Amino acid sequence: MVFQGIKGIAFDLDGTLLDSAPDLGAAINVMLTDLGAEPVCDQLSRQWVGNGMPKLVQRAMAHAKLCSSTYEQAFTLFTDAYAADSSSRSRLYEGVAPALAELHKQGMAMALITNKAARFLPSLLADFDLADYFSIVLGGDTLQEKKPHPLPLLHVCQQWQIKPSELLMVGDSKNDVQAGQAAGAQTLGLTYGYNYGEHIALSNPDQVADNLIELAQQLASTNQHV
Numbered sequence: 001m002v003f004q005g006i007k008g009i010a011f012d013l014d015g016t017l018l019d020s021a022p023d024l025g026a027a028i029n030v031m032l033t034d035l036g037a038e039p040v041c042d043q044l045s046r047q048w049v050g051n052g053m054p055k056l057v058q059r060a061m062a063h064a065k066l067c068s069s070t071y072e073q074a075f076t077l078f079t080d081a082y083a084a085d086s087s088s089r090s091r092l093y094e095g096v097a098p099a100l101a102e103l104h105k106q107g108m109a110m111a112l113i114t115n116k117a118a119r120f121l122p123s124l125l126a127d128f129d130l131a132d133y134f135s136i137v138l139g140g141d142t143l144q145e146k147k148p149h150p151l152p153l154l155h156v157c158q159q160w161q162i163k164p165s166e167l168l169m170v171g172d173s174k175n176d177v178q179a180g181q182a183a184g185a186q187t188l189g190l191t192y193g194y195n196y197g198e199h200i201a202l203s204n205p206d207q208v209a210d211n212l213i214e215l216a217q218q219l220a221s222t223n224q225h226v
């Protein structure tokens, strides 16, 4: 990896730190079956994740050919089901826990920038022991814009008083890479998450990796922190 001068890291959540698609898919299936549609498999619904919960519900409804006039009801069914259980089927990806612990030990500033609705974040971060790592947590509905817009990343840079070029955006989706590129940040794309079935290399991040295991060691040797 060739990252230089990194003073802070912004991590994406779904598909990057947390394999949350099984719980998202289960809640989607509650919504679909309650509205009289067939449930879908996890492999399909994970391709709908990435642009926030309203888009996830809309993509599921379009697939099931449900009338858009039932959207409000569908959204409530989905969010109620996800609020009831957002973590029992989800798992941290391999290497995430040791990488975050090592970066934290190094004193690296870390933020979470997800497109997931903010109300679901406190319990998820607690359930997976992530809450202490992030000095800033932004959901998809925290600010006026969400990824791929650069605003959340620029907000983090402003809070930390660092230049965008000193921020590393780490994510699994083209939304993360595009937000990073638009902000002027450095970008790391992960190969294992949810990217609409596309390889993350097609979005041209500065680097591509299969996991986070080596990130902490490499940043420790080449960078200073805020």
Ligand SMILES: O=C(O)COP(=O)(O)O
Pocket: 012, 013, 014, 015, 049, 050, 051, 052, 053, 056, 113, 114, 115, 116, 117, 140, 173
């Ligand atoms: O909620 C989504 O659509 C995706 O969330 P993410 O930004 O953490 O990948």
Ligand SMILES: [Mg+2]
Pocket: 012, 013, 014, 015, 016, 050, 171, 172, 173, 193, 194
């Ligand atoms: Mg993601």
